[in-house]
Amino acid sequence: MHQVRLLPHDITFTADGQQTVLEAALNSGIAFPNRCQVGACAMCMCRKQTGEISYQLEPMLTEKEQAEGWIFACQAVAESDLVLELD
Template sequence: MSHLVTIAPAQLSFAVHEGETILQAALRCGIDFPNRCRQGVCTSCVCKLKSGEVRYDDPQPLTELDKQQQFTYCCLAYPCTDLVLHHPFIRG
């Protein structure tokens, strides 16, 4: 099973396969997705979750402030549904 992820405002869409993080799928699809550490530390891949639901393996990387801000750490996040994310620096 896969889920469709759309990145706004670029309106780029790609499929994320089971067991694949959002970042892994974006890079597999050739999308120039900002990333560095791939461990949830540098925050370059963080998007705002506009719609949908994601899950993380333990330990949960999000702080309470991250959750309030609807931040999604794409290097660690697995989609549970189709998603719309916002990242201002990703271009189509």
């Protein structure tokens, strides 16, 4: 189990490594922005401040977006505790 902290609201929830960050947030009753849940709409994009994630399928992110820490929460699985920032 990993702790995920959402800024700027300072909301914390747990993710078990078997579900995506988005699924973990929604299962915890957190209103996380999303629409398609398959990485096409970009509604769930957030910036990873700290921690490690993995993807089953790499999302369509530019090199610049990846360097800036952007992730698709609907595709990302927590591999450690995370701090994420919603814009």
